[in-house]
Amino acid sequence: MRESVVRWVVHITALIMAIGIPIVIGAFVVAHRIPLMKLAFTNPLLLIPYALVYAGWGEIWDIIAANWVLHGSIGIRRFTNEFINNKKLRRIVNILIIIFILIEGLAMVYSLIAVPL
Amino acid sequence: MGEKSTLKSGRGFGEWFRTLNRERVLAMLHKITGIYMVLWLFPRPWIVIASGHWSTLLVFDSTPIGKALAILFVVFFLFHGLNGLRIVLIELGIISGRPIRHPINPVPALRESRTHKWAILLIITIAIIGGIYAAYITIFGIAQISQLIPTR
Numbered sequence: 001m002r003e004s005v006v007r008w009v010v011h012i013t014a015l016i017m018a019i020g021i022p023i024v025i026g027a028f029v030v031a032h033r034i035p036l037m038k039l040a041f042t043n044p045l046l047l048i049p050y051a052l053v054y055a056g057w058g059e060i061w062d063i064i065a066a067n068w069v070l071h072g073s074i075g076i077r078r079f080t081n082e083f084i085n086n087k088k089l090r091r092i093v094n095i096l097i098i099i100f101i102l103i104e105g106l107a108m109v110y111s112l113i114a115v116p117l
Numbered sequence: 118m119g120e121k122s123t124l125k126s127g128r129g130f131g132e133w134f135r136t137l138n139r140e141r142v143l144a145m146l147h148k149i150t151g152i153y154m155v156l157w158l159f160p161r162p163w164i165v166i167a168s169g170h171w172s173t174l175l176v177f178d179s180t181p182i183g184k185a186l187a188i189l190f191v192v193f194f195l196f197h198g199l200n201g202l203r204i205v206l207i208e209l210g211i212i213s214g215r216p217i218r219h220p221i222n223p224v225p226a227l228r229e230s231r232t233h234k235w236a237i238l239l240i241i242t243i244a245i246i247g248g249i250y251a252a253y254i255t256i257f258g259i260a261q262i263s264q265l266i267p268t269r
Contacts, residue, residue: 011208014201032266042265043258044251045178045187053171054262072155079152083129104159111162117171117262 006074013071020064021048028057050117058112065108073101139237147200150193157190179260188255192248199240212236 025047029039032055039047052061077097084090133145165171177183206212212232218224259265 007208011205014198014205018198018202034265038259038265041254041258043187043255043260044191045255046258046260046262046265050171050175051262051265055266068158072151072159075151076155079148082132104162107162107166111165111171115165115169115171117175 006077010071010074013067013074016067017064017071020067024052024057024060024064027060028052028055049112053112053115054117062109062112065112066105069105069108070101073097073104076100143200143203143237147197147204150197153193154190154197157186184256188252191251191255192244195247195251196240196244199244203236203240206236207233 028034028047028051029036049058049061049065052058074097077093080093080097081090084093133141133148161174164174168174178187203212213230
């Protein structure tokens with residue numbers, strides 16, 4: 001995959017998170033009629049992901065979480081590439097990152113859907 | 118041609134601190150916050166799967182160490198998101214403008230616009246105020262789901 005395409009993936013996943021997180025929280029607040037003052041004084045980590053998992057919104061949060069994994073994994077790739085100046089080794093790291101994305105992504109999706117609070 | 122690499126990178130951390138100016142400091146902080154968030158977030162699904170329920174993590178997040186780590190995550194998330202948005206806007210040519218091709222004079226492609234200066238000021242202000250607020254609600258905010266959602 002060309003580096004410009006990877007860059008676009010980084011941008012798009014970042015934008016999906018930046019736009020998606022407020023949308024999910026907004027929809028959750030409306031659906032559960034949580035007062036805004038209460039929301040403003042809630043530990044953000046209680047809302048994400050515990051309250052979402054508790055209320056059965058794990059599948060919806062999965063969309064954001066999967067983006068999170070993709071964005072973070074590409075970040076790991078970029079970070080590791082700063083230490084490698086060998087093309088062959090970079091190719092191996094790229095394959096390992098793809099495997100990592102699949103395993104971590106599946107674990108994230110499974111934990112949000114199948115594991116109860 | 119042999120397999121000898123022509124890549125110029127691969128200098129690791131040394132490259133982060135080679136020349137320090139505002140842009141490079143922001144880039145360095147972007148990487149450090151990103152690494153922290155990955156280390157904080159990525160083991161969590163495995164802990165949840167291994168323990169069989171989310172409440173294990175909720176108990177840990179309620180301890181002083183868990184809260185301290187969570188505060189760092191929330192503050193770093195805020196900075197990383199804002200700075201990331203700035204980078205996207207620069208790369209799309211929205212806040213720094215596109216490179217100008219002058220027939221005679223060399224015009225720097227990465228020249229700084231007034232919009233960019235305002236964007237940086239806005240990021241720093243939101244990061245400081247939002248960071249303090251986020252840290253406060255992470256420590257003292259509602260931490261019981263029953264208080265947030267009374268009925269399922």
